[in-house]
Amino acid sequence: MVERIKKYGRYKDYYSFSCIEVKIAAAITFVLIFLMFEFFSFYESFKVIESDIKQIIVVVIGGEFTLLGMSLAGMAIITSLISPEILSVINKIDREDTINRVLSHFEFSAFNFGVQISYFILIYFALISKREVIEKIPFIICSTIICYHFFFNLFYIISLIGDCIKINEIKTQSKQIASYEKTFYNIVNELRIDYLLALSLKEKGIKREQLLKDLYVMIDKSNLDDKPNIKEYLCNYYGNG
Structure with missing residues (x-):
């Protein structure tokens, strides 16, 4: 002291x-x-x-x-x-x-x-x-x-x-700075995941429709809340393009 x-x-x-x-x-x-x-x-x-x-x-x-x-x-x-x-x-x-x-x-x-x-x-x-x-x-x-x-x-x-x-x-x-940093890193991580996912789908010849079906099955088997909204988000995100 x-x-x-x-x-x-x-x-x-x-x-x-x-x-x-x-x-x-x-x-x-x-x-x-x-x-x-x-x-x-x-x-x-x-x-x-x-x-x-x-x-x-x-x-x-x-x-x-x-x-x-x-x-x-x-x-x-x-x-x-x-x-x-x-x-x-x-x-x-x-x-x-x-x-x-x-x-x-x-x-x-x-x-x-x-x-x-x-x-x-x-x-x-x-x-x-x-x-x-x-x-x-x-x-x-x-x-x-x-x-x-x-x-x-x-x-x-x-x-x-x-x-x-x-x-x-x-x-x-x-808090504002931390929130901004989180948002920034979340965007970067999403881009990285999307890139790796695109490579994986291309190598294995899996179409987006099949990816969505597999994701839906995983969601249905999980204990997640608000499953319909999660499916809708994934459909909009991966179903376009």
């Missing part, structure tokens, strides 16, 4: 201001921290609201377990919906390795939720241990990091919806 995060540079997502989730998370964090410490005296009144903070942490942990499940489910859904055939076509037309990049987004999201759940649990145990609150400056720094990480995770997983749409577009294009 760490290797893939390094490979696709996912750690840069934390501070890449080209990403909308970073801009939103940074803006909300700035406003929230400013209000908390300048207007609401969050540090000075921390002991008073400590029990409320613990309840909020418990709720957030529960919610993040749900989001963690969504990240893992997203990876499973994407990998299950793309068949090896479609994946082969995607690899031919997609030079940006989009599928693996999107999967690395989900993996990075799951990693972040796992990390945040872990340190929220540690914070919760620290709160119930009745330890003294750390100094104000470190407290503000820690609060800022936690708030930013929380909102980053929240909007990061929302942004994955756009990645899923991108994958769906690539998948649709790949």
